[in-house]
Amino acid sequence: MATTTTTTQHAAASASLTAVEVKRRRPRHYVIAALRYVLFAIVTVVLIGPFVMALLGSFKSTQEVLAWPPTFLPQEWRTANYAEVWNTLADANGNSYFPRWVLNSLFLATTVTIAQLFFCSIAGFAFARLNFPAKRFIFGAMLSTLMIPGMVLMIPQYQILDPMHLVNTYGAIIIPNLASAAMIFFLTQFFRTVPKELDEAAYIDGASIWTTYWRVILPLAKPALITMTLLSFQGVWNNFLGPLVLLNTPDMFSLTVGLSFLKSQYGTSYNVVLAGSMFSTLPVVLLFIFFSRYYVQAVSYSGIK
């Protein structure tokens, strides 16, 4: 009984001690937290404010979107801006270009993503799991390519693809992007975190290397594969330089190239241009909102762990 009293006394003493400590720390603690939130709010306004204003601007009239002082909410919500971007630019047969650009980008992004999922995951699996000659050298060479500027590669790529009659075809974008060094690196890093005993167990069970990859490792890599899918898709969907150089006729344009073309067509009709930008922005923003934790994951496997 004596022991219990001492312990309770002890507990009470330590409790009051922490209470004192908390009391002493509290006011300053609150001030710092409040200051943090003020800072967060300012940063958020600076980073997201222009987007919100652009989204609202895409529903305003041409006069209102240029009004000084600017209005916040549109006086009248004009969905006609979106219809105008969608329909106005058309070829000789009256078929509008804009939907074509959206489909082109969608097709390119989907195809490249599927190809990269396969080619990058087998390569990542090999780098992380298999022993083969010159492995370190190949891996190093692959990392070094990340330093080569995209523009430097555009001139020779154009010169290589042109004689193959691939310029101005989907192949011009798909073929050079079948495998990506950055994605292979990312997946290699992920596969290295999967315990090696699993491979051993699979081997003892008589699984071939392919079965180990397909049935053991890939199912475990689902989160990494989702991350990769998102990043690949976003990369191609947003890509500008490749399509700008390699796709030349309006019916082949990607959405990004088409949009840059829109600017010269519409001049200061910013409401229409902003509506066009939203077509390009919303799909990736929605993907991000639904899957944001996978984007964060990408960073944790890019060599920082």
Added chain:
Amino acid sequence: MATEVQATPAPRVVRSPGMNRKTREALTGLLFVSPWIISALVFIFGAMVYVFYLSFTDLKSLNEPKIIGFDNYIRVVTNKLFQTALFNTLLYAVVVTFFQTWVALLMAVALNAKIRGTQFFRSAWYLPSVTSSVALSLISIWVFQKQGILNYALSMLLGWTGFQPVAWLTDASAHTALPALMILSIITTAPIFMLFFLAALRNIPEEVYEAASMDGSAGAHRFFQVTVPLLRPIMFLVVVLGTIGSLQVFDQPLIMTNGGPLNQTTTINLLIYRSAFTDYNMAYASAMSFILFVMILLLFLVQQRILGGSNTES
């Protein structure tokens, strides 16, 4: 020994008989990386060799290329416009890399607190980074124009200083076009690097800070003496990626300013693009490309000397 025992439980094994495990593994490994190797041999390494060769020829568009030695390089280096572009690009890269690194670090430190809502802000701040450069550029043209929302916000905040709205992207005498591009780049790339720093900050053990506070280290002192040195490897990675990215600036100046006003936003990549794909002077553009590549390589080596620790990657 084991083979006799194993024979019964694993009948579905389809292993080619004459090959041992090591050989099979080596062959499969090479087979699995071969798609990347083949594509890189053509579209990266082959392409680099080809661009290097082209830079010594007189290829314009369709003529048969003939070796002409260093002529292209001499013409590039002595070209006034190239010198302007070189200056703009370097200035842009230095300013953008410096600010994006520090802004990213400060954002990460601010978010690395145990308070409510940090996840929401982390996601919200990242939004501009998922948007295409083209959409960002188009939105920015509208934001930076004379009657734009930026000027409005600034005249509300700084009206008392006599601030007058500027046409950020077109007023040559105000010299605001390049800074506008810098601001856009810092805002849209800092959140990406913030994630890098945030991941690294969460890996710093609590004991390090406890030890530091026992030594009487706190606040800014603790930040610069304890946190920053521990983040050095990530700092190196961020600075290297930032430099490589910003030296290649292209989409934004092409769409927002087309190099103007008075070439104030003409960058090296813009010149390469114009000479290769609007003037069809492939050899001259190749020489510029190679100069840009060597610049990036040299800067990387310098940064590795100054900042690089022993283990940064892989």
